[in-house]
Amino acid sequence: MAMKTIVTLSAHNIFFKFRGNFTNNSFSKTHFPNFHSYSSSSSNDNGHTQSKFQKVANLNDALNLFDQMSQTRPLPSIVKFTQLLQSLTKMKHFSHSIDLFKKMCALGVPVDNYTMNIIIKCCCHLYRTNEAFAALGFCFRRCIVPDVFIYSALLDGLILEDRILEAEIFFKKLIKQKLCEPNVVMYSTMIKGLCKVGNNVIAIQLLSLMDVNGCKPNVVTYSTIIDSLCKDKMIDDAFKLFKEMVFQKGISADVITYNCLIDGLCNLGRWDEAPKMLQEMLDVGISPDVKTFSILVDAFCKEGMIEEAENVIDIMIKKGVVPDIVTYNSLIDGYCLRGEMSKAKTIFDSMVFRGLVPNVVSYSTLLNGYCKSLKIDEAMGLFNEITRKGLKHDVVTYNTMIQGLFQVGRCGDARKLFDEMHGKGQIPDQLTYGIILEGLCNNRQIEEALSLFHLMDEAMGLFNEITRKGLKHDVVTYNTMIQGLFQVGRCGDARKLFDEMHGKGQIPDQLTYGIILEGLCNNRQIEEALSLFHLMGDSKLNMGIVVYNILIDAASKCGKFDIAKGLFRDLTNKGMHPNIRTYNVMISGLCREGLLGDAKRLFLKMEESGFRPDNVTYRVLLQGYLKNNQCDDVEMLLQEMDGRGYSLDATTLSLLLDQIAGGSLNNTLLDLMSKLVPKELMNSPNFSPN
DNA sequence: GTAGGGTTAG
Numbered sequence A: 001m002a003m004k005t006i007v008t009l010s011a012h013n014i015f016f017k018f019r020g021n022f023t024n025n026s027f028s029k030t031h032f033p034n035f036h037s038y039s040s041s042s043s044n045d046n047g048h049t050q051s052k053f054q055k056v057a058n059l060n061d062a063l064n065l066f067d068q069m070s071q072t073r074p075l076p077s078i079v080k081f082t083q084l085l086q087s088l089t090k091m092k093h094f095s096h097s098i099d100l101f102k103k104m105c106a107l108g109v110p111v112d113n114y115t116m117n118i119i120i121k122c123c124c125h126l127y128r129t130n131e132a133f134a135a136l137g138f139c140f141r142r143c144i145v146p147d148v149f150i151y152s153a154l155l156d157g158l159i160l161e162d163r164i165l166e167a168e169i170f171f172k173k174l175i176k177q178k179l180c181e182p183n184v185v186m187y188s189t190m191i192k193g194l195c196k197v198g199n200n201v202i203a204i205q206l207l208s209l210m211d212v213n214g215c216k217p218n219v220v221t222y223s224t225i226i227d228s229l230c231k232d233k234m235i236d237d238a239f240k241l242f243k244e245m246v247f248q249k250g251i252s253a254d255v256i257t258y259n260c261l262i263d264g265l266c267n268l269g270r271w272d273e274a275p276k277m278l279q280e281m282l283d284v285g286i287s288p289d290v291k292t293f294s295i296l297v298d299a300f301c302k303e304g305m306i307e308e309a310e311n312v313i314d315i316m317i318k319k320g321v322v323p324d325i326v327t328y329n330s331l332i333d334g335y336c337l338r339g340e341m342s343k344a345k346t347i348f349d350s351m352v353f354r355g356l357v358p359n360v361v362s363y364s365t366l367l368n369g370y371c372k373s374l375k376i377d378e379a380m381g382l383f384n385e386i387t388r389k390g391l392k393h394d395v396v397t398y399n400t401m402i403q404g405l406f407q408v409g410r411c412g413d414a415r416k417l418f419d420e421m422h423g424k425g426q427i428p429d430q431l432t433y434g435i436i437l438e439g440l441c442n443n444r445q446i447e448e449a450l451s452l453f454h455l456m457d458e459a460m461g462l463f464n465e466i467t468r469k470g471l472k473h474d475v476v477t478y479n480t481m482i483q484g485l486f487q488v489g490r491c492g493d494a495r496k497l498f499d500e501m502h503g504k505g506q507i508p509d510q511l512t513y514g515i516i517l518e519g520l521c522n523n524r525q526i527e528e529a530l531s532l533f534h535l536m537g538d539s540k541l542n543m544g545i546v547v548y549n550i551l552i553d554a555a556s557k558c559g560k561f562d563i564a565k566g567l568f569r570d571l572t573n574k575g576m577h578p579n580i581r582t583y584n585v586m587i588s589g590l591c592r593e594g595l596l597g598d599a600k601r602l603f604l605k606m607e608e609s610g611f612r613p614d615n616v617t618y619r620v621l622l623q624g625y626l627k628n629n630q631c632d633d634v635e636m637l638l639q640e641m642d643g644r645g646y647s648l649d650a651t652t653l654s655l656l657l658d659q660i661a662g663g664s665l666n667n668t669l670l671d672l673m674s675k676l677v678p679k680e681l682m683n684s685p686n687f688s689p690n
Numbered sequence B: 001g002t003a004g005g006g007t008t009a010g
Helices: A002-009 A014-018 A026-039 A042-053 A059-070 A078-090 A094-107 A113-125 A129-141 A148-160 A164-176 A184-196 A200-212 A219-231 A235-248 A255-267 A273-283 A290-302 A306-318 A325-337 A341-353 A360-372 A376-388 A395-407 A411-423 A430-442 A446-467 A475-487 A491-503 A510-522 A526-536 A545-557 A561-573 A580-592 A596-608 A615-627 A634-644 A650-661 A669-676 A679-683
Strands: none
Touching: A059 A078, A059 A094, A078 A094, A078 A113, A094 A113, A113 A129, A113 A148, A129 A148, A148 A164, A148 A184, A164 A184, A184 A200, A184 A219, A200 A219, A219 A235, A219 A255, A235 A255, A255 A273, A255 A290, A273 A290, A290 A306, A290 A325, A306 A325, A325 A341, A325 A360, A341 A360, A360 A376, A360 A395, A376 A395, A395 A411, A395 A430, A411 A430, A430 A446, A430 A475, A475 A491, A475 A510, A491 A510, A510 A526, A510 A545, A526 A545, A545 A561, A545 A580, A561 A580, A580 A596, A580 A615, A596 A615, A615 A634, A615 A650, A634 A669, A650 A669
């Protein structure tokens, strides 16, 4: 029933064109005129075809070969044609593959299961799964009995289009009607689909069902679920399954399994365990690949631990694994995150010497770095370089550049780029609108922002009609707009929009709640924020550490440090754990109150609790000491910062210079300080230490 | 001559 529905859904598709007589259509007519020019050498051509086939390396070769083959008589075998389609498909020229298939049909080449499997795969990868199902009809009409390869490809197509429910129905139908015996690949594909929608429980149930049905799962089946569990931060369950696979089922893990687990550990910040897994791999004789190392490099970079990342790169090179673009892109991003733009640029430039050509991702990463550190001229230069290098701007590079322009107040230029996007065929996405709204709001162009916000409704209405995939206001755009209104002090309007969300079916999330609390706090309505907080009681919304961080910060900033302290105690009582931000906010509060001893104790305690103080922690504590004219620990803190590869910001640096000028600090510290100041800061026009 | 699992940018 379900399959029938799917097949009949696709009334307009390529396969209906082939009903009836295949040789008597326009394709064959356009092809045969060339026939005579080749026919005299057809016996040579066969040999030539054979040898040339090995060398099909690009689209043109393949198309030329097809022309030759189709003009050879007798026609080469279906195997030769299918191999050609296969090589095109491997090069991801899916639509060309389909084109050639049509021509083959027109020529009367007797296609078989192998051919159909490839064509179905092509349709699916073009997100045209309905046409793939039409191809199934084509099989039936031509008496090609679909096999487990074909059915698996179709199942994969549905999953690729996120049509998981249909995939499940299709899968069950295949079994119930005994249309084919599912094998380990088909089960694994179905499991992948279930995992894709976060249905790990059912995926695991299907895994045990396989055994019952006499189909042994393999490393792919297990790794699919292990990866999904890792992505859902259920790493302990992932390890449980991993152990079941290795020790109970005797299935060896491979490099992909380990990569999934290492990635999972990194995403949970369990740094100490990730390298242990790397060691374990080596111990059991599995060679880590570029991806293994890239995962580690990326994870370290995201945490600002560049030294560790560089270390990993050294190790991988020693092991004979060559870092690729992905590896270096992560490293570039790492330096960008630390604001060390000259280092980021050096890495970017060095890629060429390593035989790697920066791709659009490399550019957008560096571009983002320049934008975030407000070096807009460098950013603009890089943005223009992208097209000069023959690369194409995508939504990401536009979004990044637009955001950068807004950040330095160049709203007109941002707007111009936004208009340019359309002309260049880059359709703005949800994020583009978010960036523009935020940009307008931050630049106090609130009327513009509001009118754009309402305009989006119309624009998106149209968009929806055309694509059915379109845009609509989601929690993100609401959140952005609410935040914007708060930023210009329009708390009432923010509130109104918040109420409107519910009516439009957009459920406020923890972020919305955080924005509202923060908005109220910033607008000196901390009492309101606290009463909203108390009103929520033990609601899930109050169970986020972010909420506490906002309130603690706000309370201490407006002199209600006792409330801040109370909240800090309260969160542990509720079974929540402070994060690094909580510690930073508390330390900052203690310093503000002049309680430097307590600040220092908390600073030491956080490290004991497993929280490595970050750049912010050091800067906050230093500022506390300096503002209170207590300089005893300053040198030690600076030494530690140096050891950890941290850097000073403009505010802290000028406080330090003030103390040196006033004689409270020795000017021998200048050496150490200069090591801690990013070059960018030294050259920055915004920084003028008086 | 056919199919399945993992990494990267806003």
